[in-house]
Amino acid sequence: MNQERDKRFHDRAKLRAKEREKVKQTSISQTKQAGGDFKDKIQSYLALHAQALFSSLGRLLQTPFTSIMTIMVLAIAIASASGFYLLLVNVEQLTGNLESSNQISLFLKQEVDDIEGRKLADKIKQNPQVGTVKLMSKDNSLTEFRDFSGFGDAIDALDTNPLPTVIQVQPKNSLEDTEQLQKLVLELKQLPQVDIAQLDMQWVRKLQSMVELARSGVWILSFVLSFAILFIMGNTIRLELEGRREEVLISKLVGATYSFIQRPYLYTGFWFGFFAGAVAWVMVTLVMLILKHPIENLFLLYEKTYSVVFLSFFESLIVLFVSAMLGVLGARIVLHYQLRQMKPE
């Protein structure tokens, strides 16, 4: 009898303990729920962005033909600007190499032979303003020209060597003043054996001022093309918005803010810009790859090595970033005006 009662008592105690445990657990899960609410909100906000990011990408893929056309137009604009820029970088790199050369080339008269040329070279070397002198004999020049120019057969057909003897004069390093250099050139030109005296720096200078001009050209071009991109992007977004008019109006009616409505379209602008930037990068890099070999061969011809400069990693990132941002900006401008004009009836 007693045993039975004890057992019942025990069972009841166990049950109560279980219930207490249960209450504890629910209260814990409730606090978790409350804490989770805030987390839930942030998560839902991030989810909205992620959803807009991928749904806009999905929309782009839904109309592949239209999307590709728009992206190509944008890409060509971006590639023109960045291609022109890259060309400029290459030319700058080149003139940078040349800057140090203030070498004077003396082309001797045709009748002056190599022996006389050597004598003259030795004489010039005596000049205190001259650093080094290098004589290029007629024969040397001819061999070199035959090897590199590809006119070997034509040259062999000539009776006489048409190339003059050349003396390359490197002035002393101290001679940096242009006026003094000019004076030395003039002085050398007076020599009876000399036909033409040419200061290499002159054309380097000219080239440099042209590069300077081209640099402003790149800026102007980039500026104009940026506007083109904004207009193209704006028009694309406007068309898309027109096609989804109903959705925009209904969203407005159920309390959507402008930022909610425009979010997916801003991401559309982002994708267009991003893809256009990527395609433009490929275009520019392909063109440079195609040109790389011929250009480097051309430089071998002048006994110089030059390796073509491609868009650096950082510059590539800038191209991608700027084009993506132009896409967003173009979309943003149109949305600002268009969304305010779309009113429910």
Add this chain to the structure above:
Amino acid sequence: MLVFDQVGKRYPDVGDVLSDVSFHLQRGEIAFLTGHSGAGKSTVLKLIALIERCSRGQILLEERNLNRLEEHHIPYVRRKLGLIFQDYKLLQDRTIFDNVALPLVISGYGHQEIARRVRASLDKVGLLGKERKYPLGLSAGEQQRVAIARAVVNKPALILADEPTGSLDPELAAEVMYLFEQFQQVGVTVLIATHDIALITQMGHRVLKLDHGQLIAS
């Protein structure tokens, strides 16, 4: 809850569509707005939903003067309203679930809360189990009930319905009206614009009658 004080609305090329309209809706009240076509029923609703702004007078919604409301506050006022239209205004390329969820998504609710509320709302209008369908796969009456579910999912203080039974047969219309009565019973204020006089008289609620932009019976 809702106060119209000598409200007038003038369109530049049409003239006055509302003049001197004054009435007061209590919280939890249900009222019908009636009158011939062009009497200004829709305009009254548009003024409350801030689709239009009034030319004269004052409109107070929950002690808030709608005239002085700035543009960027409009979405937040609309979130407190449940709007229902004759043409339902559902998004055809979204499922029933997504349509009903739209106001909650816009208000930034978490997806668990959204799922819970959407189901509750669809349950109320008797469409639980059709969440995965698209609007075109439903009958007219069902589509209007989806629109109602969307209007109440955000637990609005005021439901505005513009000819909600306009394209429904009498039986479905009565069903929809019965739904509105149920919402009213849980404390929601309901204002319904309709010209279905028969149904109104049968239901016996307050009637606001408009004639040529003026309130002739309240």
